[in-house]
Amino acid sequence: MHAHCPPPRPRAIIRRQPLPRRGRLARLGDALARHRRSILVLQWAVILVYALLVVLPAWLPIPPAGASMVNNLRLAAQFAFWGLWWPGVILATLLLGRVWCGLLCPEGALAEFASRHGRGRAIPRWLRWRGWPLLAFVATTVYGQLVSVYEYPQAALLVLGGSTVAAVLVGLLYGQGKRVWCRYLCPVSGVFALLARVAPLHFRVDRQAWAGYPGRSPAVDCAPLLNVQQMSGAAQCHACGRCSGHRDAVTLALRSPAQEILASSVRDMARVEAWLLIWGLCGVAIGAFRWSADPWFVLARQAAAAWLAEHEWWWALEANAPWWLLTHYPEVGDSFSWLDGALLLAYISAVALVLGGALQLGAWLAGRLARLPWQVLSAAWVPMAGAGLLVGLTLLTQTQLRAEGLLLPWLNPARGLLLAAGGLFSLWLSARQLARADVPHPRRLAAWCALAAPLALLGLAWWQQLSGF
Numbered sequence: 001m002h003a004h005c006p007p008p009r010p011r012a013i014i015r016r017q018p019l020p021r022r023g024r025l026a027r028l029g030d031a032l033a034r035h036r037r038s039i040l041v042l043q044w045a046v047i048l049v050y051a052l053l054v055v056l057p058a059w060l061p062i063p064p065a066g067a068s069m070v071n072n073l074r075l076a077a078q079f080a081f082w083g084l085w086w087p088g089v090i091l092a093t094l095l096l097g098r099v100w101c102g103l104l105c106p107e108g109a110l111a112e113f114a115s116r117h118g119r120g121r122a123i124p125r126w127l128r129w130r131g132w133p134l135l136a137f138v139a140t141t142v143y144g145q146l147v148s149v150y151e152y153p154q155a156a157l158l159v160l161g162g163s164t165v166a167a168v169l170v171g172l173l174y175g176q177g178k179r180v181w182c183r184y185l186c187p188v189s190g191v192f193a194l195l196a197r198v199a200p201l202h203f204r205v206d207r208q209a210w211a212g213y214p215g216r217s218p219a220v221d222c223a224p225l226l227n228v229q230q231m232s233g234a235a236q237c238h239a240c241g242r243c244s245g246h247r248d249a250v251t252l253a254l255r256s257p258a259q260e261i262l263a264s265s266v267r268d269m270a271r272v273e274a275w276l277l278i279w280g281l282c283g284v285a286i287g288a289f290r291w292s293a294d295p296w297f298v299l300a301r302q303a304a305a306a307w308l309a310e311h312e313w314w315w316a317l318e319a320n321a322p323w324w325l326l327t328h329y330p331e332v333g334d335s336f337s338w339l340d341g342a343l344l345l346a347y348i349s350a351v352a353l354v355l356g357g358a359l360q361l362g363a364w365l366a367g368r369l370a371r372l373p374w375q376v377l378s379a380a381w382v383p384m385a386g387a388g389l390l391v392g393l394t395l396l397t398q399t400q401l402r403a404e405g406l407l408l409p410w411l412n413p414a415r416g417l418l419l420a421a422g423g424l425f426s427l428w429l430s431a432r433q434l435a436r437a438d439v440p441h442p443r444r445l446a447a448w449c450a451l452a453a454p455l456a457l458l459g460l461a462w463w464q465q466l467s468g469f
């Protein structure tokens with residue numbers, strides 16, 4: 001060493017604080033990250049079951065009169081898929097976050113698999129448009145009703161199989177091992193992103209721990225393309241667990257179901273997400289759940305048919321549309337005429353206009369009164385919308401079980417309780433959101449009333465449907 005050289009500085013010794021012992025939940029998250037292979041096996045098993053439930057029944061004959069799901073595979077598959085599977089997915093999303101997307105969804109798994117072996121092109125701008133989930137949800141919901149997706153497996157294969165083929169094609173073209181379809185285009189991803197906001201389970205990111213982690217670490221293989229370090233909620237996270245324990249900063253943890261909604265900003269709840277909640281989930285979806293049991297629909301149909309007959313517009317009363325456009329199963333006497341199709345569209349639009357319009361007006365008014373963004377305030381309606389979706393899906397479960405002679409007298413009170421709990425939670429969330437408003441108290445109260453009134457209308461619509469008045 002030269003005499004004039006400064007002595008080397010002692011190397012800084014980085015002593016990391018010993019990590020606190022990870023709790024059971026955190027270890028569960030870490031296990032998801034460690035057991036990728038087992039999860040893959042599970043996903044392929046779900047793909048197989050999904051194919052069985054969606055593809056096979058389309059080739060089975062229409063069940064004869066008196067058939068039961070105990071002795072008829074088509075009826076059994078229909079019950080398993082629409083009566084149990086879908087309500088189960090919605091319930092799981094409300095309680096656990098998007099575990100369905102990350103761990104089980106066959107479409108997501110296939111899209112990711114295709115993307116690993118595809119062209120790997122960059123994602124184009126048009127595909128990143130935030131309006132796709134709203135458009136796709138409305139289109140598939142309405143189209144599903146026109147072709148009776150719940151009743152006929154050909155229609156289910158067309159709608160669900162079409163969606164799966166599209167997911168694989170997108171996977172083959174874009175991204176490298178990512179779920180581009182799920183992130184931007186899936187018709188239910190927007191709905192799941194809304195519902196997961198109230199899930200008490202999430203992957204929590206400790207940004208300080210992330211930043212303070214010494215050294216570099218490989219990037220997280222986050223299939224829905226999230227910036228994990230910046231992640232602040234469960235809306236977009238597929239809860240796959242791959243990032244669990246990353247940089248000692250990501251942990252599966254419990255949280256208050258109110259946390260994410262109360263922390264929402266316009267970045268988390270943009271207008272298009274609010275429109276999906278208001279017009280899609282609380283409008284179009286409720287219209288789709290209602291039309292077949294609404295006596296007003298039957299009356300309107302009779303009146304319209306009489307008017308058409310009087311004016312000799314016979315073509316409108318003919319049921320000659322192909323099954324992929326309008327329900328057409330003459331062998332069981334179930335075919336939609338052009339009038340039926342038009343009335344169905346008109347009915348769903350009318351329900352969406354009344355309920356969605358009331359909610360939109362309420363949110364806008366509350367936003368003006370409280371000087372807060374209306375779209376952020378509308379997020380408080382997620383619990384009520386989630387309860388409504390769950391209740392709506394169980395209507396089909398009930399119809400299927402009733403056909404088997406199984407009456408569930410406790411179901412309606414349970415639905416009422418669920419809707420009441422969802423509504424009360426929404427009202428409480430609105431009050432908490434408005435507590436931040438920098439306006440005089442009477443304005444705050446008026447804003448709360450503006451948010452509560454359309455919620456009451458929603459409750460009334462459900463009450464009317466469930467009680468049959």
Ligand code: SF4
Pocket residue numbers: 102203220221222223224226228231236237238239240241242243244
């Ligand atoms: S942030 Fe990404 S990698 Fe982490 S759990 Fe969510 S989806 Fe999986």
